[in-house]
Amino acid sequence: MSGQGHRRQVLHVLTALDFGGVESQMRLIADRGAASRWPRAFLAIGGGGAVLDALHRLGAEAGALGCAARIPSPAAAWALWRHLRRTRPAIVHLHGAEANFHGTLAARLAGVPVVIAEEIGIPRHSARARRTFAQLYRRCDRVVAISQAVKDSLILLGEATEAQVEVIHNPFQPQPFYWLPPRGAALELGFVGRLEPVKNPMAAIEAVAILRAQGMAARLRLVGDGSLRPALVQRIAELGLEDAVTLCGFDPDPFARLVGCHVYLQPSLTEGFGLAVCEAMSAGLPVIASAVGGVPEIINHGQTGWLLLKPDAAALADAITAVQAMDAADVQAIAKRAADHVVGRFSIPAYLARCDALYDRLALAAGVGR
Structure with a gap:
């Protein structure tokens, strides 16, 4: 034509x-x-x-x-x-x-x-x-x-x-890079995304409950909104996590709400690509994400982050525990390598x-x- x-x-x-x-x-x-x-x-x-x-x-x-x-x-x-x-x-x-x-x-x-x-x-x-x-x-x-x-x-x-x-x-829009904060009394975890079943925020909340039952002082910030919010509020109350999980709501600058976090979680059931994963990596956050859709094209397991083969609470809690057991300098090196990778490629x-x-x-x- x-x-x-x-x-x-x-x-x-x-x-x-x-x-x-x-x-x-x-x-x-x-x-x-x-x-x-x-x-x-x-x-x-x-x-x-x-x-x-x-x-x-x-x-x-x-x-x-x-x-x-x-x-x-x-x-x-x-x-x-x-x-x-x-x-x-x-x-x-x-x-x-x-x-x-x-x-x-x-x-x-x-x-x-x-x-x-x-x-x-x-x-x-x-x-x-x-x-x-x-x-x-x-x-x-x-x-x-x-x-x-x-x-x-x-x-x-x-x-x-x-x-x-x-x-x-x-x-994607690279985020300001933040060096990881020192490990203190509490492990700060972050999540950004729509509060919808496909993003699986419930697994992140239940993983916090598992970690706290094991003696780890874990806290979680969920940035985003969606149809699951009432169910998440109910589950947080059932698990007694009102002081450990913060529902931040929608924020046009979500990663600013995660400054001070030690690990980023993306336990999605499916992802066409994974923009939030790229943004978190660019911000210097170590990322644990489901090995679904395009995410394995972003993360090289153990080199630029960690892939979760089963996106449920128990597997997520195990992955968080494994990352926490690593030397802090090694985790920081992975985070820096991840940021360089996504900024250069995407x-x-x-x-x-x-x-x-x-x-x-x-x-x-x-x-x-x-």
């Missing part, structure tokens, strides 16, 4: 522009836009919020359609088609299942030269959904997976082939360079800019 008459622009489409990992990624892209060869714009199918406001403050072209994004939504597809016909971007980069579904249909009907779908997590699709997405992805110029684990899942489910999928790891300049190379290649094939 010829790219004549289309703007040399990438339009990023996602479900919402409020809070979340993908939304934060859009803010990073907008903030570092000068490092890319491609001008960017941003569009939410649903509502806006904090990230949309941040994009506007950065001077980015960004908006929200205000449509229900649940699949299928004819209204969402129609609104996207109208937007694409009016703005005529050369490339549409879709993020997440809802955007991939509605955006692929709308972009192809609108004649967008290049369409890229991005899978932002490990798919958990029914047989019918697998067939649907396999059909959609055949109409895309490329499918981006945010980790090798996500790519492997797409291929295993039959939604895409090896040749269709390209792995581009998510970028930086926003590296991400933008990978995306630009993909955009250039697909745009050339589509005749954009000729």
Whole structure:
């Protein structure tokens, strides 16, 4: 398809522009836009919020359609088609299942030269959904997976082939590096994430109960909010941990709440990539995380952190005990090595360079800019 008459622009489409990992990624892209060869714009199918406001403050072209994004939504597809016909971007980069579904249909009907779908997590699709997405992805110029684990899942489910999928790891915002505090009377543990079942914060709370029963003065800070909060409050009371576990709530600067922690916990049941893991490592926090999804692509067990093979409270407590038994200088060396690793490998300049190379290649094939 010829790219004549289309703007040399990438339009990023996602479900919402409020809070979340993908939304934060859009803010990073907008903030570092000068490092890319491609001008960017941003569009939410649903509502806006904090990230949309941040994009506007950065001077980015960004908006929200205000449509229900649940699949299928004819209204969402129609609104996207109208937007694409009016703005005529050369490339549409879709993020997440809802955007991939509605955006692929709308972009192809609108004649967008290049369409890229991005899978932002490990798919958990029914047989019918697998067939649907396999059909959609055949109409895309490329499918981006945010980790090798996500790519492997797409291929295993039959939604895409090896040749269709390209792995581009998510970028993240490095945190200020803090040297670990001296070991004192209490072991301070930290967790950042949505208080949802998939993030498994209950395991962290129950691990604290196990450690305290074993005589270790462990304390935990949970930064985030979500549907599990009432259940977590109840469980904390049942275990008598009111003085040991702090529910900090949502914080736009969560790692500032973890200054003074000795170990970071991420006992997730699944992770498409693991942005919070990268952020914790960059902050100099030793990380114990579940060996799920893309996390093993971030952590080299025993060298840049520790992988948890079974994400339950007992295994987590054992891992914490093992790290505490190590020499403090060795733990600090692992934390420093981890910070250097993630900052070097998953930086926003590296991400933008990978995306630009993909955009250039697909745009050339589509005749954009000729």
